[in-house]
């Protein structure tokens with residue numbers, strides 16, 4: 406039995422057999438197999454070679470233009486390597502002599518050959534190492550690809566274990582079979598974590614080297630409340646966890662009872678609770694969990710898992726479906742926030758050295774106007790179906806916000822000319838998720854109907870901590886006094902300008918921060934649908950005066966640790982089961 410500590414990102418308990426999946430960089434841990442398994446693994450090596458040869462041969466005949474001739478030559482070299490019997494033998498010998506998996510033998514053998522090439526002084530020869538890595542990846546894709554298919558066609562319950570998961574991969578998991586998720590990389594606000602939370606699948610991330618400790622099929626316990634993963638637990642631990650899991654289910658059941666009651670503090674102050682969604686079919690869940698509308702619809706997820714960009718009609722259908730669930734309650738559609746870890750079109754665009762500081766979000770839209778306008782047209786068309794609001798992400802300065810608004814006006818004029826109906830008074834807002842926008846909030850407030858504070862990015866950019874990097878995850882905190890000061894400024898500026906304000910980052914779904922946010926003056930929160938009942942319970946258990954006291958105490962503290970401990974204690978008194 407081995408206990409690993411990571412970061413809890415999606416609540417709940419999972420006890421299941423592990424299914425290990427890997428991403429494209431193929432970190433293959435050494436895993437021993439039973440001697441009886443060796444024949445199977447050797448056959449897998451042979452099949453991978455055959456499939457890789459077929460794949461490349463097909464490519465050879467497909468490529469007919471002269472420009473492709475060079476690529477064809479390169480692949481001809483790859484094919485020669487793949488036909489080399491001694492290479493195949495070296496790999497299968499390794500499987501046999503050391504009882505290791507096909508993946509491990511392929512990776513080790515090819516990396517060893519590549520390292521010989523790298524050491525050769527001749528530039529031409531040393532560059533051949535890249536070809537060997539390419540061949541390694543092709544073979545591993547064949548080997549792991551089959552496992553990946555397994556994720557799509559699961560027939561039994563599993564706990565997914567991975568080095569790193571992309572939001573796309575996570576969004577494809579079926580809640581029916583995927584009972585839990587654990588990954589080496591990631592942080593609470595990495596998008597894969599956000600998706601896990603939306604799906605209601607217990608998840609722990611930032612486990613650093615978990616993939617090296619788990620073998621496929623090992624039993625694992627994923628404790629998404631405490632941020633713990635237990636590999637090969639003993640029977641006593643399994644028993645305890647089954648009991649704990651039942652108690653947690655009971656809490657959820659109890660919370661379910663209050664979900665249709667209003668989110669009103671004990672002194673009568675009403676708080677609006679909205680849901681964050683990535684897909685239209687989650688709208689129903691928001692309603693079921695007692696949400697009053699959508700405060701953040703992450704529309705970039707429309708771009709995932711599809712070979713081409715969505716059309717205006719694809720956008721429109723998705724928005725119409727969402728609005729139909731809420732009729733005349735707000736649906737806040739955020740324009741696409743592609744880029745950074747939601748870089749879905751890596752094949753089309755060259756990777757950037759610092760993607761979180763690069764061409765992402767509104768910047769990407771402002772440089773891809775056709776795509777941007779297509780989406781804006783669809784949002785405007787859907788605006789006649791209900792209470793649609795439009796929201797621009799990652800604004801960093803006034804010009805950018807004005808440019809986005811100007812393009813929206815252009816699209817409105819186009820629709821006018823075509824006599825297509827839309828809501829001319831549609832509310833237009835921006836996300837405050839960069840320190841520059843927070844500092845300019847009083848000016849920005851003059852031009853927009855509402856702000857939504859995106860704490861996930863605001864924290865990352867204020868503290869210069871990558872939100873998805875487990876190596877710095879302890880530095881990423883909503884309780885940092887610098888972050889709190891910025892949030893306070895934005896709230897005050899929005900109030901002064903009398904515009905609406907909501908918080909839609911993960912801070913709004915974290916029980917510990919609710920009293921603080923209410924005390925700072927927030928009256929609207931948007932969060933992952935499964936978390937709505939728990940947050941409602943906290944709101945219904947406090948008075949705003951209690952929350953003001955919390956803020957007064959905290960404003961006198963300079964240490965993140967002190968603030969965080971204080972908030973945890975205060976919340977524990979209200980909802981001890983959440984801890």
Ligand code: PEP
Nearest residue numbers: 838859860861862909910
């Ligand atoms: C945020 O940054 O807080 C936010 C809600 O946007 P996203 O998590 O999609 O970047």
Ligand code: MG
Nearest residue numbers: 838859861862
């Ligand atoms: Mg953001």
